[in-house]
Amino acid sequence: MRADKAEEAGLGEGAVLELLGPPGVGKTRTALGFMLAERFQEDGGEVLVVDAEGSLSPALLKETTEIHAAHHGYEPDIVRNILSGIRYRRIDSAWMLFAFFNSLETWLAAHPKVKLIVIDSLSAHFRQTIDSPTRIYIADTIRNVLSTVCSANRVSVIITNQMSLKLFGPDNRPTNWSRDAEALLVPTISDQCLPFDVDVSRVLLYYSEEGERLAHLVSAPMLTQARSAAFTMDLLGPCDYPEPSDEMIADPPS
Numbered sequence: 001m002r003a004d005k006a007e008e009a010g011l012g013e014g015a016v017l018e019l020l021g022p023p024g025v026g027k028t029r030t031a032l033g034f035m036l037a038e039r040f041q042e043d044g045g046e047v048l049v050v051d052a053e054g055s056l057s058p059a060l061l062k063e064t065t066e067i068h069a070a071h072h073g074y075e076p077d078i079v080r081n082i083l084s085g086i087r088y089r090r091i092d093s094a095w096m097l098f099a100f101f102n103s104l105e106t107w108l109a110a111h112p113k114v115k116l117i118v119i120d121s122l123s124a125h126f127r128q129t130i131d132s133p134t135r136i137y138i139a140d141t142i143r144n145v146l147s148t149v150c151s152a153n154r155v156s157v158i159i160t161n162q163m164s165l166k167l168f169g170p171d172n173r174p175t176n177w178s179r180d181a182e183a184l185l186v187p188t189i190s191d192q193c194l195p196f197d198v199d200v201s202r203v204l205l206y207y208s209e210e211g212e213r214l215a216h217l218v219s220a221p222m223l224t225q226a227r228s229a230a231f232t233m234d235l236l237g238p239c240d241y242p243e244p245s246d247e248m249i250a251d252p253p254s
Helices: 027-040 058-071 078-084 094-110 122-126 132-152
Strands: 016-021 046-051 086-090 114-120 156-168 182-187 200-207 213-219 228-230 232-234 237-239
Touching: 016 027, 027 046, 027 058, 027 078, 027 114, 027 156, 027 237, 058 078, 058 086, 078 086, 094 122, 094 132, 122 132, 122 156, 132 156
Parallel strands: 016 156, 016 200, 046 086, 046 114, 114 156
Antiparallel strands: 156 182, 200 213, 213 228, 232 237
């Protein structure tokens, strides 16, 4: 069972999924998996891809779509149809991000077939030096717009956000380097961009001390039995570890 099937992953209509994690852990590929699951559904909608960091390029979208089609036995001709339902926007500054969200409701009204928005990575332009009032203003705008498009348009949203290392002192407050400081992974931006009145799930992707990829459900709109899982990555995104074959588990020759 792949981890990127939208129905099995529980991403509901009009819901928000935030993928948190350090660089290279697989956030972009995971979001790609959801995007392809939506497009390859028989009644799947269109997808708006917002590339705010340069990692989710049109070339990667095309390559991954071709691999997905070949892997699942589709005819090569389907790739053009799948890609025709993917709308791409490149955002390269905080103010372009702000302008995008200010115009999103109007844009969606003109594109009613869009059912999923993928934003990779929302935190990219919050790392730049912008003053605190501006940061709060942009975050409030994003939260309000997401609330409207999820509730009124029933559009689902997947957001990736980076984690970064910050130093904390013995009093658990941010500090500069010192002998007693502890480095911890924290979100580059807080959850202040997320709407309060729609279903929001937050999933942390990270590495164990042994280098194994792990996923942990930080929060969800409803209780779940399993909150953590190990996973690996292939060209199509996150997946379960392959089960060992009989040869692998057989007793070694004496």
